[in-house]
């Protein structure tokens with residue numbers, strides 16, 4: 210694992226803000242490629258890496274990850290369209306998610322997708338009924354499972370009460386349904402995703418170990434031999450603050466004996482998924498100070514031109530513990546978050562929830578200064594409240610080797626449609 214290195218220098222961020230205005234997201238493709246190389250080095254050889262577009266669907270990032278050998282893991286028509294615009298083979302995409310509509314399954318198959326992660330018997334039946342319209346296309350399914358064994362990952366998405374995947378006992382109870390599949394649909398293996406932001410190498414190894422054990426037990430009970438085992442991921446990266454990454458270089462070696470002891474999944478290809486680890490480090494949000502004003506009880510507010518409409522929207526909704534943002538001034542002074550001062554960094558929205566950081570220590574900050582928030586390439590803009598208050602989306606620029614390669618702006622605002630719904 211490489212030591213932590215910011216995606217950009219302050220001087221670069223200043224230049225971008227000068228050229229493209231603020232607020233602005235800047236992404237460094239070199240950081241993204243470094244992260245993919247690290248994942249590949251850490252994982253067992255021959256493992257496939259799926260890039261989860263949900264962390265950031267910006268087309269240039271996806272193109273870069275595909276060119277670096279990742280396959281797209283997608284959950285919507287929008288994500289699929291981004292992936293289809295790359296050189297990746299859609300037959301190798303993985304279409305997943307707990308609520309796939311008929312329309313999207315149809316669209317996916319018609320556009321070349323052949324692999325689906327199946328979350329329930331209803332999901333399987335829906336896929337089968339659409340697959341039968343395409344008898345010449347071979348559709349492969351992974352059964353997503355919510356294992357009965359709980360481990361303690363970051364944001365748990367398995368091993369607890371969640372809406373994701375089959376419960377093991379329900380899979381066993383309904384196993385007859387697997388015999389009745391149409392000729393062109395087959396189950397090839399299991400998909401087990403324990404959670405996001407799994408904090409340590411030990412916890413990652415534990416989640417993969419449990420995933421393998423779960424697949425082995427299901428293969429036994431279903432009299433089935435898996436050819437694919439998607440062990441998920443949850444590879445962690447700091448969110449909106451600077452931190453040394455955890456070192457998980459030894460994962461591959463640590464899994465070796467467990468992998469060697471497999472029985473019915475022995476020949477299965479191993480797949481892993483990552484969104485956060487691949488994209489988090491490459492993105493920085495640069496925002497400008499619009500106002501500074503004193504407030505009650507020795508507080509003061511620093512009002513920025515960007516808030517929870519552009520970053521951390523899910524924490525603004527109270528759905529995720531509010532991360533404090535590590536905010537850097539243009540002069541490289543790091544916000545240190547001690548309680549003795551009471552500066553609160555807020556966005557421009559008419560909501561008291563619109564806070565980027567509380568109890569910040571930032572001296573010498575003035576109106577017009579730029580602050581930047583590192584490590585927000587994952588779950589940044591598209592995981593935020595972008596429609597709230599109808600401010601325009603920020604520009605997003607993509608940089609490689611110090612050159613700006615692409616500039617985007619997310620479309621927001623309503624488009625009037627035909628009253629008939631067509």
Ligand SMILES: Cc1ncc(COP(=O)(O)O)c(C=O)c1O
Nearest residue numbers: 261402405406443482483484485
């Ligand atoms: C099934 C699945 N795969 C992959 C991911 C991406 O996770 P991360 O961004 O932590 O790598 C998620 C995140 O919610 C997920 O639900």
